[in-house]
Amino acid sequence: MHKILTFFLLFPLITFAQTKTYNGVIKDMTTNEPIPSVSVTLLNSNIGTITNEEGNFRITVPEDSKTLNLSHLSYKPYTIELEKMAGTSELFLEPSAFDLEEVMILDKPADKVLADVIAASKNKLDKSLVLHTYYREFGKVNGIFNNFSDGLLDYYIKKKNGSADLFVKQSRAYQPKEIDEEQKSAYEAIPVFDVRDAVSNAYNLKRLSKLLDTKKYDFEIKTKSGKNGQTIAVAIITPKAEIKEALLEGTVSYDLKTKLILEIDLKRAPGHQQYIKEMNLLLFRVTFLDEYRKSSFKIEGNQYIMMYNQNRVTIRIKTKKINDTFELYSDIMTMDYKEGIFELDKKQRYKEKNLFPLGKNYTSEYWKTDNIILLTNEEDKVLKTLK
Numbered sequence: 001m002h003k004i005l006t007f008f009l010l011f012p013l014i015t016f017a018q019t020k021t022y023n024g025v026i027k028d029m030t031t032n033e034p035i036p037s038v039s040v041t042l043l044n045s046n047i048g049t050i051t052n053e054e055g056n057f058r059i060t061v062p063e064d065s066k067t068l069n070l071s072h073l074s075y076k077p078y079t080i081e082l083e084k085m086a087g088t089s090e091l092f093l094e095p096s097a098f099d100l101e102e103v104m105i106l107d108k109p110a111d112k113v114l115a116d117v118i119a120a121s122k123n124k125l126d127k128s129l130v131l132h133t134y135y136r137e138f139g140k141v142n143g144i145f146n147n148f149s150d151g152l153l154d155y156y157i158k159k160k161n162g163s164a165d166l167f168v169k170q171s172r173a174y175q176p177k178e179i180d181e182e183q184k185s186a187y188e189a190i191p192v193f194d195v196r197d198a199v200s201n202a203y204n205l206k207r208l209s210k211l212l213d214t215k216k217y218d219f220e221i222k223t224k225s226g227k228n229g230q231t232i233a234v235a236i237i238t239p240k241a242e243i244k245e246a247l248l249e250g251t252v253s254y255d256l257k258t259k260l261i262l263e264i265d266l267k268r269a270p271g272h273q274q275y276i277k278e279m280n281l282l283l284f285r286v287t288f289l290d291e292y293r294k295s296s297f298k299i300e301g302n303q304y305i306m307m308y309n310q311n312r313v314t315i316r317i318k319t320k321k322i323n324d325t326f327e328l329y330s331d332i333m334t335m336d337y338k339e340g341i342f343e344l345d346k347k348q349r350y351k352e353k354n355l356f357p358l359g360k361n362y363t364s365e366y367w368k369t370d371n372i373i374l375l376t377n378e379e380d381k382v383l384k385t386l387k
Contacts, residue, residue: 018063021369022085026055026070029092035072038093039298039307043067043079046336049371050308056374071298073232073253073263110219114235114252115212118205120259121297124304125203128159131306132336134372135198137354138379140327145382149173149355152335152366155199156344164200166350170362173355174386192313194353198332202295202309208252208264216243223256231256239269246276246288260304264295283319290314308333335371 026038034055041048042061051057059068061082068085070078075093106113136150151171155164201207211217220236233256239247250266268290278287292312298305311330316323355361366372375383 019060020063020065020082021058021060022068022082022089023058023087024056024085024089024091026051026057026091026093028075029094035075035093037072037294037296037308037310038075039069039071039296041069041071041298041300043069046303046305046338047371048307049335050333050373052374052376054376056376058374059371060369073296106221110221110235111212111217113221114219117235117252117254117259117261118209118212121254121261121304122205124258124260125306126159127157127339128341129157129337129339130342131155131157131164131199131203131334132338133199133332133334134370135195135332135355136330136373137193137195138329138382141324143325143327145386147173147175147356148383148386150367150372151355151358151361152370152372153195153198153332153350156342157199157203159341164196164203165344165346166196167344167348168350168355168358168361170364170366171355171358172360172362172367173358174383175356192315192328193311193330195355196350196353198309198330199306202332203306205261205264207266207293211237211248211266216240216245216247232262237266239272241271243272244275245272247272248291248293250293255299258299260299261295261297262299263297264293266294267292278318285318287316287318288313289316289325305334305337331373333373 024040026035027033028035034051034053036051036053036055038051038055038057039048040050040057040059042059042065047059047061049057049059065082068080068082070080070091070093072093074096076096078091078093080089080091131154133153133155134150135153137148138145139147149171152169153171154167154169156167157164216239218238218240220238222234222236224232224234233254235252235254237248237250237252239249247269248266249269250264252261253263253265254261276287276289278285291314292310294308294310295306296308298307309332311328313328315326315328317326
């Protein structure tokens with residue numbers, strides 16, 4: 001029997017129960033530098049968040065919670081008892097100290113091995129569930145921050161389908177009061193981010209699968225063994241020298257035992273920047289100058305879930321009146337999730353490309369209470385100027 005829940009009851013906010021909030025900054029034990037993208041989760045639960053670029057995090061959990069788990073692919077796992085955290089706790093992670101990489105001896109071509117890893121990961125991710133996420137976008141025009149939007153979004157993912165229905169719980173969006181209309185039109189026409197697809201593009205590994213199918217890359221797989229006995233495999237992706245296109249390069253790290261992807265890290269290959277081409281797009285001429293994509297996934301017991309997806313894209317747009325460079329940033333992180341088949345009110349599905357049509361669409365200051373990615377000091381200053 002299907003679980004029939006009204007939309008607002010899908011994820012009852014933990015603030016209705018007795019809760020407690022903890023703040024911390026996570027640093028490298030050897031360099032004392034902050035560590036971004038550390039997964040901070042309540043042990044034996046789905047509740048979690050990640051650190052921002054300054055290593056800061058905030059997490060709100062039920063009052064009787066005991067332990068936080070801190071994890072990052074480059075560091076040893078660490079647990080901290082919540083009773084030991086007071087104020088803003090400074091926490092340190094020890095680098096994993098992986099030995100030098102060794103080339104794996106494979107019984108099939110490296111690209112076929114990676115294809116098997118992608119298939120295994122997609123199969124494990126294939127489940128009906130609702131992801132309770134935090135999503136945000138920043139935009140720059142000619143080096144100056146121009147817009148910001150974020151929100152608490154629920155994505156209903158369909159098993160064997162891969163698509164996701166989006167429901168916006170709360171959101172906010174800011175742009176300068178005075179903005180060049182042609183710049184605004186150009187920005188809105190850029191075919192880069194679509195909030196409706198923010199989960200499915202990462203969750204279904206579409207970009208990675210497409211990259212593998214192009215036959216324009218070379219692949220090599222190495223292993224990294226840590227002193228604690230942990231071994232991970234790293235698929236190294238390099239564009240073929242003879243392909244004269246603006247291609248990506250990067251790595252896919254996966255668990256050697258389960259063949260499940262832990263992290264995808266892709267960026268524009270410097271040696272192929274010279275092949276960037278201008279494209280005609282309706283009323284605009286568009287050049288994709290640079291891009292960076294990163295996704296991380298978590299294995300915890302029998303659970304496997306996408307935790308974080310980050311996109312950074314730089315584009316130049318030309319018309320008769322403008323010649324502007326747009327830098328676009330998007331982040332989405334899983335704060336909680338619930339498995340099951342739910343019948344939702346399809347009329348409440350969000351159908352717009354971004355959150356700007358909603359404006360200030362919130363009933364509580366979720367950016368002060370929920371387990372979102374915290375703004376850095378610079379981002380906080382920028383947001384205040386946009387308001």
